[in-house]
Amino acid sequence: MFSKALPSAPAFSYTNYRWWTLTNATGPLERGIQQGVLGFYVLEITGSASLMAISVAIQGISALFMLPAGILADRFDRRLLLAASMILAGIATLVFCIGIMAGIESYSWTIIYVTVTGILTSAQMPVSRAILPMTLPREHLLNGISLGTITGALPRVIGPGAAALFYDFLGPWAAFSIGALVLFIGAFAVLPMKLAPIDMIESSTTSSGVGNSAMSEVISFLRTRRELITVIGLMCVTGLFMMGPVNYGAPIIFTEIHQTDATQLGLAWAMLSAGMVVSSLFISSMRELNNKGGFFGMALMGGGFCVAAQVLAPTPVLTIFFFFVWGCFGGFFMNMSQALLQMRTPDQYMGRVMSLSTLAMLGLMPIGVAQVALLDNAVGLGTQPAVTISGVLCFLLALSAVLFHKEFRQAR
Numbered sequence: 509m510f511s512k513a514l515p516s517a518p519a520f521s522y523t524n525y526r527w528w529t530l531t532n533a534t535g536p537l538e539r540g541i542q543q544g545v546l547g548f549y550v551l552e553i554t555g556s557a558s559l560m561a562i563s564v565a566i567q568g569i570s571a572l573f574m575l576p577a578g579i580l581a582d583r584f585d586r587r588l589l590l591a592a593s594m595i596l597a598g599i600a601t602l603v604f605c606i607g608i609m610a611g612i613e614s615y616s617w618t619i620i621y622v623t624v625t626g627i628l629t630s631a632q633m634p635v636s637r638a639i640l641p642m643t644l645p646r647e648h649l650l651n652g653i654s655l656g657t658i659t660g661a662l663p664r665v666i667g668p669g670a671a672a673l674f675y676d677f678l679g680p681w682a683a684f685s686i687g688a689l690v691l692f693i694g695a696f697a698v699l700p701m702k703l704a705p706i707d708m709i710e711s712s713t714t715s716s717g718v719g720n721s722a723m724s725e726v727i728s729f730l731r732t733r734r735e736l737i738t739v740i741g742l743m744c745v746t747g748l749f750m751m752g753p754v755n756y757g758a759p760i761i762f763t764e765i766h767q768t769d770a771t772q773l774g775l776a777w778a779m780l781s782a783g784m785v786v787s788s789l790f791i792s793s794m795r796e797l798n799n800k801g802g803f804f805g806m807a808l809m810g811g812g813f814c815v816a817a818q819v820l821a822p823t824p825v826l827t828i829f830f831f832f833v834w835g836c837f838g839g840f841f842m843n844m845s846q847a848l849l850q851m852r853t854p855d856q857y858m859g860r861v862m863s864l865s866t867l868a869m870l871g872l873m874p875i876g877v878a879q880v881a882l883l884d885n886a887v888g889l890g891t892q893p894a895v896t897i898s899g900v901l902c903f904l905l906a907l908s909a910v911l912f913h914k915e916f917r918q919a920r
Contacts, residue, residue: 525643525652527701528636529659531590534694535632538597538687541671545683546622547759548675548773554615557764557891561756561881563615563622570626572871575723577631578863581638582856590635591698597628598691601684608681630870634863641850641858642703653846654792657839661784672774726860729853735801736861738909738916739848742808743868746841749902750811751869752876756884757819757895765891766824776831783835784842791843801919804844805910810837812902819895848919 550560580589604621644652675683730736762773797803814834821827845865853861876898883894910917 524701524703525640527697528639528643529656530697531594531694532636532640532656533659534690534697535594535629535636535660538601538690538694539629541683541687541690545671545675545680545774547755548672548763549680550615550618551759551763553613553618557756557760558881558885559615560759561877563619566619566622566626566874570623570630572867573627573630574634574863574867574871575860578634578638578860579723580631581635581859581863585703586635586639586642586859587698587701587703590632590639591695593628593631593635594691594695594698597625597632598688598695600624600628601688601691605681605685605688608679608684613680633866633870634859637846637850637862637866638855638859639701639703641855643701646851649851650797650843650847651792653850654788654843657788657842657846658785658792661781661788661835661839670774672769672771675774676769676771723860723864726857726864729857730861730864733852735913735916735919736849736852738801738913739804739845740865740868742805742906742909743845743865744872745902745905746808746811747869747872748876748879749898749905750808750815750876752873752878753880753895753898754815754818755873756877756880757891760891761819761827762824766827768824772824772828776828779828779832780835780838783832783837784839785835787836787839788843791839797844798920799918800844800848801913801916802910803840804848805906805917807837807840807844808906809903809910810834811841812899812904812906815899815902816896817899819892819899 546563547560550563551557554560577589577593600621604617604625607617640652640656641649671683671686674686730740758776759773762768762776766772791797811834814830814837817830818827818834821830849861849865850858880891880894880898883889883897884891887894889897
């Protein structure tokens with residue numbers, strides 16, 4: 509499949525990869541800080557689970573901007589695009605913190621902040637993921653992805669818990685200000701990278717008639733790779749029945765059912781990242797993993813089980829434990845999905861494919877939040893049954909893909 513010779517430096521440089529890992533650590537750290545305290549903050553200032561759900565959903569709606577970000581990433585300097593988005597998001601976060609210190613703690617102020625930073629940070633993920641294959645040869649890409657998952661997950665072990673401590677002892681402005689600081693650090697870590705022009709990177713695959721200028725042409729490329737369509741489809745399942753329900757349910761479970769403070773919720777998100785580190789370390793120690801599609805599907809099945817287990821656990825300790833187990837499955841989910849996509853996508857389409865795959869997961873998260881909130885509030889099932897149903901659906905859909913799509917299951 510990979511018959512063309514791999515390019516030499518400057519296209520591939522381990523110095524570039526080291527700078528990329530530093531930047532890759534700061535983005536997830538900022539998102540982990542926001543994830544750990546935003547829902548709690550909205551519940552505190554409004555007392556409304558529905559308004560909290562709206563704030564979480566807006567983050568997913570902002571992910572629609574990943575599509576233009578992916579197009580730009582295939583046309584312009586990915587390094588400068590990533591740095592600019594991080595600097596602007598950092599400035600927006602600082603303005604939000606100054607507003608809180610000035611006594612502005614309104615829901616509308618929070619929604620403006622979430623919308624602006626959601627748009628800016630949504631551009632970061634596809635661009636950063638498109639940069640990674642430009643720093644390593646393909647035979648080292650799985651290890652590079654695994655180590656990148658570790659460097660992205662480790663800060664999230666510390667970030668949410670630290671943000672929660674700052675929140676409890678100094679106030680919400682202190683927790684969010686940490687996010688602004690790490691965004692600025694990440695932006696300046698991008699600048700020393702020296703990447704070859706996109707058209708200098710050799711494709712690992714070719715597809716006659718596939719152009720380089722529009723999303724429709726990338727979709728034409730994906731139609732020739734059924735296993736990639738299945739990967740993106742299962743990422744849609746993840747947004748609908750895993751990410752959305754957990755982002756809605758976790759703050760409610762900890763504050764209303766277990767009646768704990770922000771520190772416990774922050775610890776749960778930290779243990780999720782710790783689990784991802786554990787499984788990613790295992791993957792990085794392997795020379796090769798066959799049947800990546802099968803591992804990916806089974807990881808999503810395990811994630812669906814953990815979603816239900818988290819909300820049904822009778823104590824906060826057990827809930828936090830299932831967050832850790834979820835993270836262990838999540839390491840396989842993230843590494844296998846990115847390996848399947850990045851090892852099969854030509855570099856000139858990489859930004860757009862990364863934007864589509866990331867949007868599939870995060871862009872559908874608002875619908876995932878909405879369907880759980882509807883079952884919880886409008887139908888009256890309650891938070892625990894509503895989230896449990898989502899977890900079961902996630903498990904069954906992943907199981908169907910593993911059982912009935914042989915090409916996907918055996919994808920290497």
